[in-house]
Amino acid sequence: MSGDAMLNWGLIALSSFNTIVSVWLGLTVLLNAERRAWGVWLAGGSLFASGVFFIFHTLLLEGSLFSFRLALGPIWYLRWLPIVALPLAWYCAMLWFAGFWERGETNGRLRRFHRPALIFILVFALGILVLLLSVDRLTAAGGTRIIFQDALLAGNLPVQVLLYPLYIVCCFLLSLHVLLNIESTGRQMGEFGRARARSWLLGTTMLLIGVSVLVAWVLYRVASERGMPVLTIGDLLALHWFDFGILLLIACAVLSLGQAIVSYEIFTGKILPRQGFRRHWHNAIVLAAGYSALLSAAMVLDLPPIYGLLIATVLIALFFALLNWRSFAERDRYLENLRPFIGSQQLYELLLAEGESMRSEPNVAVPFRALVTDVLGARLACLIPLGPMAPLAGPPLSYPAVLPVMPADRSNLSALFDSPRTLGVPVDPADHGGAVWAIPLWSERGLIGALLLGEKLDGGLYTQEEMEIARASGERLIDIQAGVEMARRLMGLQRRRLAESQVMDARTRRVLHDDVLPQLHATMLALSAGEFPAGESIAMMSELHRKISDLLRSLPSPAAQAVERLGLVGALRHLVQVELASAFDGVRWNCDEGAAGEAARISPLAADVIYYAAREAVRNAARYGRGGDRRRSLHLDVRLIAADGLEVTIEDDGVGMDGGGVSDGGSGQGLGLHSTMMAVVGGSLAVESVRDRFTQIRLRAPAAV
Numbered sequence: 257m258s259g260d261a262m263l264n265w266g267l268i269a270l271s272s273f274n275t276i277v278s279v280w281l282g283l284t285v286l287l288n289a290e291r292r293a294w295g296v297w298l299a300g301g302s303l304f305a306s307g308v309f310f311i312f313h314t315l316l317l318e319g320s321l322f323s324f325r326l327a328l329g330p331i332w333y334l335r336w337l338p339i340v341a342l343p344l345a346w347y348c349a350m351l352w353f354a355g356f357w358e359r360g361e362t363n364g365r366l367r368r369f370h371r372p373a374l375i376f377i378l379v380f381a382l383g384i385l386v387l388l389l390s391v392d393r394l395t396a397a398g399g400t401r402i403i404f405q406d407a408l409l410a411g412n413l414p415v416q417v418l419l420y421p422l423y424i425v426c427c428f429l430l431s432l433h434v435l436l437n438i439e440s441t442g443r444q445m446g447e448f449g450r451a452r453a454r455s456w457l458l459g460t461t462m463l464l465i466g467v468s469v470l471v472a473w474v475l476y477r478v479a480s481e482r483g484m485p486v487l488t489i490g491d492l493l494a495l496h497w498f499d500f501g502i503l504l505l506i507a508c509a510v511l512s513l514g515q516a517i518v519s520y521e522i523f524t525g526k527i528l529p530r531q532g533f534r535r536h537w538h539n540a541i542v543l544a545a546g547y548s549a550l551l552s553a554a555m556v557l558d559l560p561p562i563y564g565l566l567i568a569t570v571l572i573a574l575f576f577a578l579l580n581w582r583s584f585a586e587r588d589r590y591l592e593n594l595r596p597f598i599g600s601q602q603l604y605e606l607l608l609a610e611g612e613s614m615r616s617e618p619n620v621a622v623p624f625r626a627l628v629t630d631v632l633g634a635r636l637a638c639l640i641p642l643g644p645m646a647p648l649a650g651p652p653l654s655y656p657a658v659l660p661v662m663p664a665d666r667s668n669l670s671a672l673f674d675s676p677r678t679l680g681v682p683v684d685p686a687d688h689g690g691a692v693w694a695i696p697l698w699s700e701r702g703l704i705g706a707l708l709l710g711e712k713l714d715g716g717l718y719t720q721e722e723m724e725i726a727r728a729s730g731e732r733l734i735d736i737q738a739g740v741e742m743a744r745r746l747m748g749l750q751r752r753r754l755a756e757s758q759v760m761d762a763r764t765r766r767v768l769h770d771d772v773l774p775q776l777h778a779t780m781l782a783l784s785a786g787e788f789p790a791g792e793s794i795a796m797m798s799e800l801h802r803k804i805s806d807l808l809r810s811l812p813s814p815a816a817q818a819v820e821r822l823g824l825v826g827a828l829r830h831l832v833q834v835e836l837a838s839a840f841d842g843v844r845w846n847c848d849e850g851a852a853g854e855a856a857r858i859s860p861l862a863a864d865v866i867y868y869a870a871r872e873a874v875r876n877a878a879r880y881g882r883g884g885d886r887r888r889s890l891h892l893d894v895r896l897i898a899a900d901g902l903e904v905t906i907e908d909d910g911v912g913m914d915g916g917g918v919s920d921g922g923s924g925q926g927l928g929l930h931s932t933m934m935a936v937v938g939g940s941l942a943v944e945s946v947r948d949r950f951t952q953i954r955l956r957a958p959a960a961v
Contacts, residue, residue: 263496265556270503271314272548277510279307280540281517284533289524295352299523302345305338306510313503336388340420343427344381346464347374350431350457353522354438366437373430380423387419421472428465435461452717456516463509467502474498511541519717535582543575620733621653627729628655632722636690636710641734642670642697644940644956645704647931648738669694669706679723683708695723697731701938701958705734738935745932772803824855824863825896828870828904832894839878840908842891850898858902858957862937866904866955869930869941870894873906873953876926881910881951901939904955913945927953 282303289296351357351374354366435458516522518537550571554564628637636656641649672681673696683694691708698704707730712718718726779796819827825847832843858866874892882888888911895905931941939957 261556263500265552267496267500267503268314268552268555269548270500270507271310272552273544274503274507274510275307275310275314276544276548277507277514277540278303278310280544281510281514282307285517285523288533295349295357296523298345298352299349302342302349303513305345306342309338309342336385340381340385340388340423343424343464343468344377346461347377347427347431347434349523350434350461353457354434356434366434369437370430370434377423377427377430380419380426384420384423418476421468421475424468425465425472428461428468432458432461432465450522453516453519453522456512456519457522460509460512460516463505463512467505467509470498470502470505474502514541539575539579539582543571546575547571620736623729624653624733625655627726627733631729632709632718632726633713634709634711635713638689638691638708639705639730639733640669640708641705641738643703643705644701644935644938645699645734645738647941648741648935649705649734650737650741653733670703672696673703673706679720679727680718685710693718693723695727695730697727697734699731699735704738705730742932742935745929746936772800776800819863819867820860824858824867825852827867828894828896831867831871832874832892836874836878839890840892841889844891844893846894847896848898851896851902854898854902854957854959855896857959859937862939862957865930865933865937866902866939866957869927869934869955870904870906870953872926872930873955877906877908877910877951881908883911899956901956901958903957905952906955907950907952909950912947912949912951913943 282300282305285296285300285303286292289300351370356366356370435454438454514537517524518533547568550567551564554567624637624639628634634655637654639653641652672683672694676696676698678696680693680695683691685692688694688708690710692711693709695707695709696703697707707726709718709726775796779800821827822830829845829847833845837843855863874894877890877892881890889909891909893905893907895903895907897903897905927941927943934941934955934957937957939955942954942956943952944954945951
């Protein structure tokens with residue numbers, strides 16, 4: 257193949273490549289947009305129109321332009337429309353990307369500069385289009401020629417030759433100014449992706465400026481060398497190398513723009529890009545390059561049409577075979593990554609284990625590490641339980657096991673998420689342990705946690721699929737931890753109640769069998785024989801009565817009957833002001849009207865659970881509040897308020913849990929078990945204690961539990 261043939265092959269291949277890629281990108285934007293606003297139509301339509309322009313250019317290179325013009329008739333003259341409109345469309349698309357037309361106070365400086373500039377460019381484009389349509393002639397006489405015989409002249413050069421290059425240079429320079437002076441906007445697109453996409457758009461604009469400069473130089477040279485306002489097709493084709501350079505720059509610009517679209521979805525309105533787009537984009541590039549190279553070679557070598565058809569058929573079959581192979585490989589990889597999540601966590605064995613083995617945690621660290629390293633490719637991550645699930649889910653789970661800097665204030669994480677539809681929120685790494693994203697984790701009862709993610713190992717941007725997988729996996733991991741802990745506590749409670757019942761039954765039998773029955777039998781015999789006077793008999797019967805009374809008091813009290821009879825508020829008030837009032841030096845009771853109304857709407861089951869938890873807290877305060885000093889003063893403060901439901905606060909001024917309280921004399925499981933029961937009915941139990949100052953138990957039940 258000669259040098260001219262090689263150059264012609266390169267020109268046709270590049271023109272065909274630009275056609276395929278431009279049309280693919282245009283349809284991708286239009287078909288995958290979340291909301292087809294006018295900016296989406298502008299971007300997608302402009303890319304599709306550029307594909308139409310390269311179709312004309314390929315016909316020009318192949319030599320069929322003139323016959324194609326005769327077939328189109330008057331419609332032929334509309335080819336100038338994309339030539340004039342595309343630079344203007346790029347300028348408007350960059351303004352839309354920068355939020356130029358959005359309401360608000362942002363980008364005020366950009367608006368002040370580009371409002372008059374946009375009006376000027378619109379008038380400029382309309383004038384150029386009118387001039388081109390008014391003087392366009394295409395005849396076969398003496399060869400195919402574009403004649404500007406009626407055009408205004410500036411010296412020996414047609415005005416169009418001077419104005420069009422100036423017009424496209426202005427469009428691209430103004431676009432560059434937009435990208436360099438862009439400010440933060442309120443758009444839904446993630447700021448990270450938007451900032452990274454801007455670098456690709458800057459590269460695209462710089463390449464387009466290079467294209468406009470080269471076009472201006474070519475037009476000026478051709479027109480000035482002829483000395484007349486007539487440009488033949490032969491004149492244009494004589495500058496093959498310049499045409500090749502222009503096509504190559506445009507191809508690079510299209511690839512740069514495509515990278516911005518598929519990697520960050522800048523024109524689709526998505527918050528985050530989707531993982532499949534990048535893979536399909538790479539496949540489209542490979543197909544366009546191979547298809548254009550082979551078919552252009554068939555055209556240059558002047559092969560029979562059947563050869564070109566066969567080449568295209570084989571190439572398409574090969575491409576789809578490779579595409580299917582990659583799809584199966586991706587499916588196998590996803591299944592391998594999901595294996596840690598769908599495999600057994602051995603929860604049955606954990607729940608049935610007894611003794612020390614019962615305290616072992618479910619091995620959620622393995623799937624969490626697989627999620628962070630294999631699926632997300634994150635440098636670090638931290639899974640933080642929040643809300644009512646936090647006491648059950650345990651401490652935060654992090655990767656690496658010890659983060660360089662732990663999140664400063666976990667309580668502020670809840671304020672970042674306002675809706676379950678929020679997929680992720682960018683955060684400041686300095687305040688969140690190096691994390692750049694916070695993903696909210698929700699359940700039917702509200703926010704249950706947050707997953708903090710650091711930057712990706714490859715420096716890329718998280719895709720929408722990765723965020724959704726991270727969210728679903730994080731919710732499942734918290735559910736596993738909380739579910740296992742809840743089941744374990746309930747089984748512990750069942751074992752404890754069973755043991756207490758057995759102990760109580762044995763004690764009752766022992767007292768009745770060893771003490772009460774023998775003494776009762778001896779008293780009956782003595783009375784029947786008349787051995788004891790009436791006074792001693794009455795004393796013996798009184799002693800028996802005392803033992804039976806003590807035995808009855810040691811049995812569990814019927815708290816449910818008290819709640820049913822007095823109501824939750826009345827039962828709690830009777831508990832602290834009558835039943836256990838003598839255990840404190842002072843009791844303060846405070847219940848507002850809203851709390852009474854909320855308590856009346858709570859279901860009977862939830863009311864019983866709240867009462868038992870409050871009674872446990874009050875008994876702990878009475879039993880352990882003074883520590884080892886029985887002369888220490890002890891006061892109790894009970895408050896019931898309406899706070900999006902019912903909140904019961906029980907606070908004492910005792911030694912605290914770290915000052916010789918529950919850990920010394922109690923089992924340490926009471927509050928944990930009641931925390932589980934509160935979670936079962938949708939509430940929560942929170943404990944706050946300061947040594948030698950106070951212990952506060954806060955019970956929260958959502959409205960209408």
